[in-house]
Amino acid sequence: MKKVIYNKCGDPNVLKIVNIDNIDLKGQKDKILVKVLFSSINAVDWKYRRGDFRFFTKMFNTDLGYDIVGEVINVPSNVVQYKKGDIILGLLPTLKGGAHSECVLLSVNQCITVNSAMDLKELAGIPMAGVTAWISLIEKAKLRKGQSVLINGGSSGVGHLAIQLAKAYGAEVTSVSSGKNELFCRQLGADHTINYETENFRESSKKYDIIFDVVSNTSVNEIKPILNPRGYFIDTNISFSLIKDMLLYPSKVKFVYVYPYKKALTDLYRLVEEKKIHVHIDKIFTLNQIVDAHKYAESSRTTGKVIIKINGAKI
Ligand SMILES: NC(=O)c1ccc[n+]([C@@H]2O[C@H](COP(=O)([O-])OP(=O)(O)OC[C@H]3O[C@@H](n4cnc5c(N)ncnc54)[C@H](OP(=O)(O)O)[C@@H]3O)[C@@H](O)[C@H]2O)c1
Missing domain, CATH: 3.40.50.720 (NAD(P)-binding Rossmann-like Domain)
Structure with a gap:
């Protein structure tokens, strides 16, 4: 599977897309395996990459990408809240990202189930x-x-x-x-x-x-x-x-320090369903265009959200 990595901090060209082994659910208890369809760029992505928080980057080996809209593709037997095929909306912790990849492991407390008929690319701007x-x-x-x-x-x-x-x-x-x-x-x-x-x-x-x-x-x-x-x-x-x-x-x-907070995510999703909140999408990039996506978002002149489309998701 494809994943965005950076081995050193620097300008957007330090970002590389590599092929890594598929993630194995073996031994995982409260985690589900999710095929990522959409993510977004947050300021923390380019701040980590640029080296603004070098201490944390070194200490936690932070992967990039925190927002996830994806399809559940595998669930361990102890997890009852989710099943294969569910569409989820999730947020990874800022010290352990990884949503800018084709698949990701998510703790059951980091996501909620959403209606697959919703505009999934918009939802990816929420978490x-x-x-x-x-x-x-x-x-x-x-x-x-x-x-x-x-x-x-x-x-x-x-x-x-x-x-x-x-x-x-x-x-x-x-x-x-x-x-x-x-x-x-x-x-x-x-x-x-x-x-x-x-x-x-x-x-x-x-x-x-x-x-x-x-x-x-x-x-x-x-x-x-x-x-x-x-x-x-x-x-x-x-x-x-x-x-x-x-x-x-x-x-x-x-x-304020953001973290995967189910109560907040649930309330925000309710407001999206009630059409009281929507995400304004400034621009959509594919995972292969991650370098351009970082350059664009880092300008700090965007309005609303920059979305990343992954796994050939339909827009
Ligand atoms: N602590 C946390 O947990 C946490 C979580 C999320 C984000 N953050 C931080 O929150 C900040 C915002 O993140 P973001 O992703 O929302 O940023 P963003 O979307 O990249 O911000 C870009 C926007 O900022 C506006 N802007 C730039 N300078 C401005 C100014 N002087 N006055 C008013 N607006 C200005 C720009 O509009 P114009 O072109 O009109 O100026 C543009 O629309 C970042 O510093 C990020 O690191 C912190």
């Missing part, structure tokens, strides 16, 4: 980006109906799902994006948009209950004047300044 938005807004910030939410980076993979999630939970949403993406964010449901090229959201006259900093380019000191006293500031990237802010304001400032 990592969607669960990150869900943990941030629903769990960390305890989002309630009627609250005001600002999403810095509304056109990104995480941000475009966060806008729709916040709207689905009854929030009033302000999205920060470049001017060319304002309309896109409004079409996703944002009530207000701020063009970061012409306006500084930190100087807004409005106050927010939740500020979700997807692009991580601000600090608590900067947003304090626009955050309600009981509000939350959630960041997607850890830094010394964020750690300092978390220590100073432990109940207000949070870092």
